[in-house]
Amino acid sequence: MKTMTATPFDYAFDLATTALIVIDMQRDFIEAGGFGAALGNDVTRLQAIVPTVARLIGGARAAGLMVVHTRECHRPDLSDLPPAKRDRGNPALRIGDPGPMGRLLIAGEPGADILPELAPAPGELVIDKPGKGAFYATGLSGALQARGIRQILFAGVTTEVCVQTTMREANDRGYDCLIVTDATESYFPEFKAAAIAMMTAQQGIVGWAAPSDAVLEALDA
Ligand code: C5J
Numbered sequence: 001m002k003t004m005t006a007t008p009f010d011y012a013f014d015l016a017t018t019a020l021i022v023i024d025m026q027r028d029f030i031e032a033g034g035f036g037a038a039l040g041n042d043v044t045r046l047q048a049i050v051p052t053v054a055r056l057i058g059g060a061r062a063a064g065l066m067v068v069h070t071r072e073c074h075r076p077d078l079s080d081l082p083p084a085k086r087d088r089g090n091p092a093l094r095i096g097d098p099g100p101m102g103r104l105l106i107a108g109e110p111g112a113d114i115l116p117e118l119a120p121a122p123g124e125l126v127i128d129k130p131g132k133g134a135f136y137a138t139g140l141s142g143a144l145q146a147r148g149i150r151q152i153l154f155a156g157v158t159t160e161v162c163v164q165t166t167m168r169e170a171n172d173r174g175y176d177c178l179i180v181t182d183a184t185e186s187y188f189p190e191f192k193a194a195a196i197a198m199m200t201a202q203q204g205i206v207g208w209a210a211p212s213d214a215v216l217e218a219l220d221a
Contacts, residue, residue, distance in 0.1 A: 004218035006210035007200050011178050013151040015219070019066040019144060021170075023134065023156030023163045023184075025053060025118045026071055028111040030157065033100035035111065038093040041187035046157050049185045053155050054117055056183045056212050061121065063219040066147050069120045070127045070134045072162060073105050073112040080130040080137070133165040141173065151176045153215060155183035160195035167199060168206055177207035180215055 001012045028034035030046045037043050060067050074081040078096050086095050095105045102109030107128055120126050127138045134140050144152075152175045154167050163184050167177045179196060186192035199206035 002218050002221060004210055004214050006178060006208040006214065008204050008208070011151075011176070011208040011210065013153075013176070013178075013218075015063055015065060017148055017150040018153065019068055019147070019149045019151075020057065020060040020153045020155065021068045021070065021134065021166065022053060022057060022118065023070050023154065023166060024072050024158075025050070025069070025115050025156050026073075026111070027101055027113055027115060028105055029072075030115060031101065031111075033111075035095065035099075035104045036158075036187065038090050038099065038104060040090070043187075045187060045189070046185045049157075049183060050115060050117060052212050053183045056153075056155055056180060056215065057118065059216040059219050060153070065153075065219070066125070066144075066149060067121070068125045068127060068140070068143070069114055069118075070129055070140075070156070070162070070166070071107075071112055071114060072130075072132070073107040073109075073128050074130055076103070076106055076108065131165075132162045133169045134162070135166065135169040135173065144175075149175070151178070153177075154179045157185055158191075159184045159186040160188070160191040161186075164195045164199065171206045178215075179207065179209045181209050181211050183212050 003010050003012050029036040101111030127140050129138050170177050196209050200209050
């Protein structure tokens with residue numbers, strides 16, 4: 001087992017049983033003209049973490065970790081998009097409507113793609129998910145079990161929505177979860193801080209948190 005300094009206390013992990021899950025680093029959330037911008041958000045906050053996420057993915061690959069990427073997106077016929085989800089947001093620009101990067105949050109459209117600088121390597125698992133959590137209605141659980149994964153490192157966007165939801169799902173499934181604090185971001189800095197504080201409070205009620213430097217140092221040690 002390796003150990004890294006983390007909040008609220010040291011995090012123990014084994015390279016053979018640890019996965020890095022990178023949540024929704026998609027053009028639709030991070031570039032102008034996408035779904036996140038259609039909701040009125042400032043996407044530049046999210047753009048700022050891209051080099052850190054790239055460094056983290058590089059370190060995980062070099063250490064031999066399982067690397068998983070997720071994309072929040074829906075089928076072109078919208079059959080996996082509940083009206084409750086479609087009807088919220090900007091009524092003039094909803095999921096499935098055409099935008100500058102194709103139909104918003106639709107699988108196969110340019111906006112649903114992962115940023116080219118964070119593109120999955122051949123053989124890495126890519127999970128398309130219709131919900132905020134990556135375990136809901138996907139094959140993630142089976143894929144992690146098949147690899148014997150027991151610890152999960154989390155990066156991606158947005159901290160308090162898809163990252164937090166997935167980390168909570170994973171915690172309930174028995175994984176030791178750690179969020180990499182500078183490899184995740186929110187459109188709302190106060191929500192990011194609150195999400196990390198909530199998850200690590202009460203002796204790590206949902207999991208641990210550590211910055212990428214600590215994670216990369218531990219992976220390399
Ligand atoms: C949102 C996500 N914020 N990936 N999705 O709708 O966090």
